[in-house]
Amino acid sequence: MASSSSYSNPPCAACKFLRRKCVAGCMFAPYFPPEEPTKFVNVHKIFGASNVSKLLNEILPHQREDAVNSLAYEAEARLKDPVYGCVGAISVLQRQVLQLQKELDATNADLMRYTNNDYGRRVGYDPTSGYPVQYCYGGDSEAAGRDGTN
Amino acid sequence: MTIKSGTGQACAACKYQRRRCTPECLLAPFFPADQPKMFQNVHRLFGVKNIQNLLKELGPDQAQKAMAMKSIKFHAMMRDKYPVFGCLTEIHQLNWQIHDAQEELQATIQQLAYYRQHHQNHQDMSDDYISELQLGMAPPGATNRPLFNADFNIHFLENNNNNNSLCQPTFSNSNDNENNHNSIVMQPPPHLMIPPHTLKPETGHDFNDMQPFFDSIDDTHSYIGSKDLPESSLESSLKDSRTHLVEEMDENELKGAATCFSLISIN
Numbered sequence: 001m002a003s004s005s006s007y008s009n010p011p012c013a014a015c016k017f018l019r020r021k022c023v024a025g026c027m028f029a030p031y032f033p034p035e036e037p038t039k040f041v042n043v044h045k046i047f048g049a050s051n052v053s054k055l056l057n058e059i060l061p062h063q064r065e066d067a068v069n070s071l072a073y074e075a076e077a078r079l080k081d082p083v084y085g086c087v088g089a090i091s092v093l094q095r096q097v098l099q100l101q102k103e104l105d106a107t108n109a110d111l112m113r114y115t116n117n118d119y120g121r122r123v124g125y126d127p128t129s130g131y132p133v134q135y136c137y138g139g140d141s142e143a144a145g146r147d148g149t150n
Numbered sequence: 151m152t153i154k155s156g157t158g159q160a161c162a163a164c165k166y167q168r169r170r171c172t173p174e175c176l177l178a179p180f181f182p183a184d185q186p187k188m189f190q191n192v193h194r195l196f197g198v199k200n201i202q203n204l205l206k207e208l209g210p211d212q213a214q215k216a217m218a219m220k221s222i223k224f225h226a227m228m229r230d231k232y233p234v235f236g237c238l239t240e241i242h243q244l245n246w247q248i249h250d251a252q253e254e255l256q257a258t259i260q261q262l263a264y265y266r267q268h269h270q271n272h273q274d275m276s277d278d279y280i281s282e283l284q285l286g287m288a289p290p291g292a293t294n295r296p297l298f299n300a301d302f303n304i305h306f307l308e309n310n311n312n313n314n315s316l317c318q319p320t321f322s323n324s325n326d327n328e329n330n331h332n333s334i335v336m337q338p339p340p341h342l343m344i345p346p347h348t349l350k351p352e353t354g355h356d357f358n359d360m361q362p363f364f365d366s367i368d369d370t371h372s373y374i375g376s377k378d379l380p381e382s383s384l385e386s387s388l389k390d391s392r393t394h395l396v397e398e399m400d401e402n403e404l405k406g407a408a409t410c411f412s413l414i415s416i417n
Contacts, residue, residue: 058233067234
């Protein structure tokens, strides 16, 4: 008896899970190899095979692999965290961004202080007294005391 | 004709499915009638049955259900906006923002360290200079001009000339690990990484606002010849003095250089 074509084309993970014949033009076959059964199981559990099929039909063929991988990632995240899913990761990253921005603002404020106020004390001579003086950039040039303070 | 729910109107879910909206409708609290698009997105991505299963798995806690539905709606909205990558678009944008912000923070910290070091060095140098002058000062009212430490002045002038290079900071690798950020960046698998140029920054904070400020910091600011210095007569006279001093030094006439400055002791 002639053997089925399953020897040359093993069913994809989707068809294997759904217990159906994996035909030559199976839409899921390129993206759900039989070596990764959990990938399709997760996606099917969260989104459903028919929804995934409709989604893939609406995007260009060269983008489908990325779409399937992103769906698989989101499905896995939702299974791990049924309440927040991958939105939890977004929330954590947004907090991190805010924290970094605060630190950046504080550091830039310190930098501004150095560049505007305290930076650039120079010693010169008072022409009348001949005493050494210190000059500050951005402010009035005033004679400093012996210890250099204004 | 649909039977109205407790709110007086069929929820968006039942309206879409054209069925009765009973008071026991699971989805009615989360999909008001005035937001049909919201339900369409969720229905398209998850399907009604999957949403109901998810809600059942969460148990009776209404707060948890509400939070879950919020995240599901967000998820569906992102998938509608970005059909290929969905929520991963936002995750990647945030990752790149974090990466850029960390780099900028590191550079700013290095620059700050440079300025602090430079300020400290200059403070020490000027203090040393004052103390040197104090040692060589004559009593007030003295007619004799004090001895001028020409060697020190040359050294000072040379240092001033070298300041031009010092004022252009080089961002060497800092070993300062105080501000290393061992931040937890949640990275999707490598095969899901999206190149930054393909991302459309539609949400999140834009760190490009910091760039103009960063560029405005003048790294070439030097003590001598700076345009920011007040152009007083004292400044110009000092510049003239130094210029004259350099000429004298070039001709190896130390005694002539000493006469350029008239020093009076300070008390």
